Amino acid sequence: MSASPEAASSTIYDIGYRHYDGPRLGRRAAVTSVIGGGLRAVFGLGRSGRSKIIPWGAVILAALPAFVAIAVRVLAGEVLEVTTYDRYLWDVGGLLPIFLAAQAPELVVNDIRHRVLPLYFSRPMSRADYVGAKLSAMSLGLLMITLLPVLLLFLGRVLAADDVVAAFGDEAGSLPGIVGSGVLHAIVLAFIGITVSSLAGRRAYAAGAILGIFLVGGVVSAVFAATGGALADIAPFTNPLAILDGTREWLFGGSIAESPVQASDAPLWTYGAATALITLLCMAILVVRYRRITT
């Protein structure tokens, strides 16, 4: 059924409808575009200036130690070690909950609250595709804090050396730990942030809940660690960041004196198990949560 010319010219505002004959890229493109849209949301792109403050502030603050360390190294040589690859994430760890609490709700809460999900699910993507895309967007966003600064530190240390090639040889052994630890932190934290957010009715509640988990966990963990004895053994397990630090140490080595992991006698593999458990729990909650959403 196509419009006859008479019919088309009879309507004043008819400016001609053009059909689309180009490619339809299907499910993969749908998922990619949700990840892309998610990253824009995480960094406040296409949004007001105010929504850029926390994400970009966190990225800049997280990179600061790397710049300081490089500057010190350039000026003072190897006399003073400002930070190391192992302890970098623990040192900037405070920024992670803030970034997560501010940006994870941005990704999922409004889609549920304003019932946008049926519009996604009536396109070539499944519920699992949608959740996977949002988790990916959050993880990629977190890498700007958990990986980028440490890579900057790595690059700085190599380039600041007198013999760049030799320095690269010296430092390259740390690369798997840098990348592995950064990716581990990003993925697990994304799971926690997205899961908690998906259960909250409003962005503010979600942000509060995420901050609460890390704040309460951190305080309890510190108190337990200071008490000593059996409480010190379980101390790291109340704080997600300490669990991640234990897992990092288990996988890649390098202990940090201030981490509650040091005060605990728990074997390192238990941190790995705890991390896996948290991730699986988040997955299960997400599956149930998104299955229950009616379209």
Added chain:
Amino acid sequence: MPGPLISTQGLTKRYPGGVTALDGLTVEIGEGVIGLVGANGAGKSTLIKILLGLLQQTEGKATVLDMDAATQGSKIRELVGYMPEHDCLPPDISATEFVSHMARVSGLPAGAARERTADVLRHVGLYEERYRQIGGYSTGMKQRVKLAQALVHDPRILFLDEPTNGLDPAGRDEMLGLIERIGRDFGITTIVASHLLGEIERIAGWLIAIDAGKLLRTAPLASFTEQTGQLVVETEDDSAPLAERLVGRGFGARAFGRNVIIDLATVSGGEYAVYDAVRDDAVALGLPLVRIEHRRHQLEDLFRTDVPGGAA
């Protein structure tokens, strides 16, 4: 003659709570603007969601564009558009940003998504305001954005669920005009689910009436309102005595309140014989006549149980 765009065979959906939303629905849907009418809860939304592959049927089969809705939902959803009944727009981004995002999610490349977003928003009548946040829009503007996101990827079939919900009369007129244009000028088959028969009557060429999950009737709109071969005699008082007298003459006549309905097929001697008989009997009874007319089907009759030809 191409096959139907959509067909269902014995489509049944029972929800876990024991509610049967669709009950053995078999129907074929061709091109044009199609009205899917039924009371609230008749199963209209359930049917649309099964056709989109969003819900799995309990029994039966549904085919859209020659694809099985149960197994090829993702492929179908590339080629259809859906405007839900409820609010579904995020308030904190602009219509342009949202609609072009949805175009990308439908599988359009970035450039095409941008172009078509501009085109479609103009077609639905959103101009300067499209750069403002959706949260500040009126209900009418939001409905246009909902329509635009369903149209942006140039679907073959458009599903609109109660598209005039919450609109004032002027907004309703504009929305109906738009839908008519989409079906007629854009050539996109549009299935409009509505419980408002008056609106469907204005735009649809074909009608599918469902009630309690069952197909009541599917036919061109015109056939729903054609003459019935019956004569309606309206009187000013109880019409039962008049009906009785006419039955005594051998006519097929029944009384409905102050109306008598006479089946012309049962009358020998032509229509004028009926007029004479009605006049004579009315005079004999002292019953004032109001009018005599040919009865036409009305769309509403479909869902009424108190008139002949309605739902049983």
